[in-house]
Amino acid sequence: MFEKTAIAGVGLIGASVALALKKNRITKTVCGFGRNETNLKNARARGIIDDYALNLKDLAGGADLVVLAAPVRAFKALADGIAPYLKKGAIVTDVGSVKGALVYEMDSAMPQGVAFVGAHPIAGNDKSGIDAADPDIFIGAKCVITPTAVTDKAACQTIISMWERLGSKIEILSPERHDEILSSISHLPHIAAYALVNTVQELNPGFFNYSGPGFMDTTRIAMSSPEIWRDICILNKDNIIKHLIAYKQQLELITAYMNELDWTSLTYEFEKSSDVRKKLRDERNNSNNEDK
Amino acid sequence: MFEKTAIAGVGLIGASVALALKKNRITKTVCGFGRNETNLKNARARGIIDDYALNLKDLAGGADLVVLAAPVRAFKALADGIAPYLKKGAIVTDVGSVKGALVYEMDSAMPQGVAFVGAHPIAGNDKSGIDAADPDIFIGAKCVITPTAVTDKAACQTIISMWERLGSKIEILSPERHDEILSSISHLPHIAAYALVNTVQELNPGFFNYSGPGFMDTTRIAMSSPEIWRDICILNKDNIIKHLIAYKQQLELITAYMNELDWTSLTYEFEKSSDVRKKLRDERNNSNNEDK
Numbered sequence: 001m002f003e004k005t006a007i008a009g010v011g012l013i014g015a016s017v018a019l020a021l022k023k024n025r026i027t028k029t030v031c032g033f034g035r036n037e038t039n040l041k042n043a044r045a046r047g048i049i050d051d052y053a054l055n056l057k058d059l060a061g062g063a064d065l066v067v068l069a070a071p072v073r074a075f076k077a078l079a080d081g082i083a084p085y086l087k088k089g090a091i092v093t094d095v096g097s098v099k100g101a102l103v104y105e106m107d108s109a110m111p112q113g114v115a116f117v118g119a120h121p122i123a124g125n126d127k128s129g130i131d132a133a134d135p136d137i138f139i140g141a142k143c144v145i146t147p148t149a150v151t152d153k154a155a156c157q158t159i160i161s162m163w164e165r166l167g168s169k170i171e172i173l174s175p176e177r178h179d180e181i182l183s184s185i186s187h188l189p190h191i192a193a194y195a196l197v198n199t200v201q202e203l204n205p206g207f208f209n210y211s212g213p214g215f216m217d218t219t220r221i222a223m224s225s226p227e228i229w230r231d232i233c234i235l236n237k238d239n240i241i242k243h244l245i246a247y248k249q250q251l252e253l254i255t256a257y258m259n260e261l262d263w264t265s266l267t268y269e270f271e272k273s274s275d276v277r278k279k280l281r282d283e284r285n286n287s288n289n290e291d292k
Numbered sequence: 293m294f295e296k297t298a299i300a301g302v303g304l305i306g307a308s309v310a311l312a313l314k315k316n317r318i319t320k321t322v323c324g325f326g327r328n329e330t331n332l333k334n335a336r337a338r339g340i341i342d343d344y345a346l347n348l349k350d351l352a353g354g355a356d357l358v359v360l361a362a363p364v365r366a367f368k369a370l371a372d373g374i375a376p377y378l379k380k381g382a383i384v385t386d387v388g389s390v391k392g393a394l395v396y397e398m399d400s401a402m403p404q405g406v407a408f409v410g411a412h413p414i415a416g417n418d419k420s421g422i423d424a425a426d427p428d429i430f431i432g433a434k435c436v437i438t439p440t441a442v443t444d445k446a447a448c449q450t451i452i453s454m455w456e457r458l459g460s461k462i463e464i465l466s467p468e469r470h471d472e473i474l475s476s477i478s479h480l481p482h483i484a485a486y487a488l489v490n491t492v493q494e495l496n497p498g499f500f501n502y503s504g505p506g507f508m509d510t511t512r513i514a515m516s517s518p519e520i521w522r523d524i525c526i527l528n529k530d531n532i533i534k535h536l537i538a539y540k541q542q543l544e545l546i547t548a549y550m551n552e553l554d555w556t557s558l559t560y561e562f563e564k565s566s567d568v569r570k571k572l573r574d575e576r577n578n579s580n581n582e583d584k
Contacts, residue, residue: 186503192488195539196484213415
């Protein structure tokens with residue numbers, strides 16, 4: 001049980017973590033921090049946070065746990081800003097979608113006696129902001145923990161136990177492996193969705209009127225925050241470019257089969273994809289999740 | 293009110309049309325036809341169809357309305373097969389996702405006194421089969437009617453009125469325009485989703501374990517029938533190849549901005565996409581539909 005949890009960035013994930021920590025009695029109080037005081041006031045009024053700080057000293061002072069839930073590009077400044085005020089034994093963690101170099105920067109920014117543990121709960125959706133906050137979005141979701149050679153083992157175990165109590169399934173990965181995997185399964189699909197919307201927009205915006213449920217599903221994540229996804233592209237550039245090339249090759253393969261009228265090979269590609277995706281749906285259904 | 297409606301192909305859409313026609317008292321009886329007698333028996337047992345035919349003579353004989361709801365590649369053989377048995381004044385229509393040359397073939401296949409009216413209800417999802425049949429999937433959905441120069445005007449009006457009574461919003465398009473639009477807004481997204489799954493599968497099938505709700509949404513339509521989508525690729529090849537090229541250009545644009553570290557342009561692309569997609573969601577919400 002933590003006495004004081006500090007959450008830097010009270011958006012969808014930050015607010016959901018706050019609610020989940022309180023619901024599961026993992027923290028006594030939650031103190032929020034963010035650029036927008038109106039948002040913090042709203043979060044307090046709704047009981048998502050107990051109070052908020054307007055400077056990093058008030059945020060970090062006395063905190064047992066600090067959760068970085070701001071856009072990833074703000075992490076370095078936040079870590080540097082809270083470092084002087086962190087008490088010995090405090091744990092700093094995050095919920096960022098990119099790990100890689102960032103985790104090593106965080107390790108370096110921590111003062112003596114304070115541990116950083118990288119974490120990435122794979123939850124959330126196209127929504128953003130505290131209106132969509134939900135303490136249960138982590139239940140059944142994966143949470144990737146990315147320890148490094150210098151990560152304090154006890155602190156790492158505390159963060160693992162915390163996410164397990166929030167209902168998540170833990171996976172341990174190196175920061176580099178995390179970024180490679182998430183590039184393929186999350187970052188690439190976001191770019192594919194953004195590009196799909198822009199393709200139709202360039203062809204003829206009137207065509208959107210004919211979109212059915214399939215188009216809406218496929219492009220739902222194109223509503224995600226452009227700034228957050230720009231930052232992810234900056235921080236995971238090499239993996240994403242590699243996977244964009246792999247994706248274009250798959251599209252070129254299909255185009256080639258169509259040009260060559262090789263309908264057998266085309267059908268094989270569609271069958272392979274359909275079988276794999278149905279298997280994934282069935283696995284999710286069997287683990288008592290919807291197809292989500 | 294039709295006395296007898298014949299439905300060739302009792303899958304998700306065929307069965308949903310059957311249920312919707314009966315629910316809205318547009319037909320007295322529905323006779324089904326398909327390759328799989330067990331499926332037809334099930335459909336009859338559930339009251340989706342009143343009876344079924346094992347040959348095209350029994351299906352078409354006495355029918356006022358024939359709905360082609362089989363995979364599009366079967367349309368020509370079905371039209372030729374029912375032609376000798378159609379009574380004067382009967383109307384043949386379809387629910388196919390591709391129009392183009394097919395509509396003219398259907399026009400030519402009709403005997404004297406029988407009208408063909410092409411139609412495409414933009415409804416359905418990744419599911420298939422009668423288990424997912426639902427008379428209400430057409431409510432609020434668009435239905436594209438694709439008359440040609442020879443389409444009988446009264447028959448066309450009958451089909452329009454029928455779809456309006458099923459709750460659909462009618463759009464009239466030439467077969468060619470229909471195929472161009474649907475290529476961009478439906479056929480391209482299906483291929484994008486198939487290719488996305490195959491990209492991850494080629495990189496490392498283990499990566500699927502880390503997929504979140506965004507990946508599941510984006511690739512849901514990759515569960516669609518490979519055979520149906522192969523046929524759509526065959527029949528709408530030129531539009532789809534053109535739109536695949538346009539899509540690859542959008543992906544290359546994003547790749548180039550990332551390689552050039554041009555994060556301002558990248559953000560602009562993401563913002564454009566996000567704004568357009570949110571506007572589309574809001575339009576759907578305002579017309580009392582979910583984001584579906």
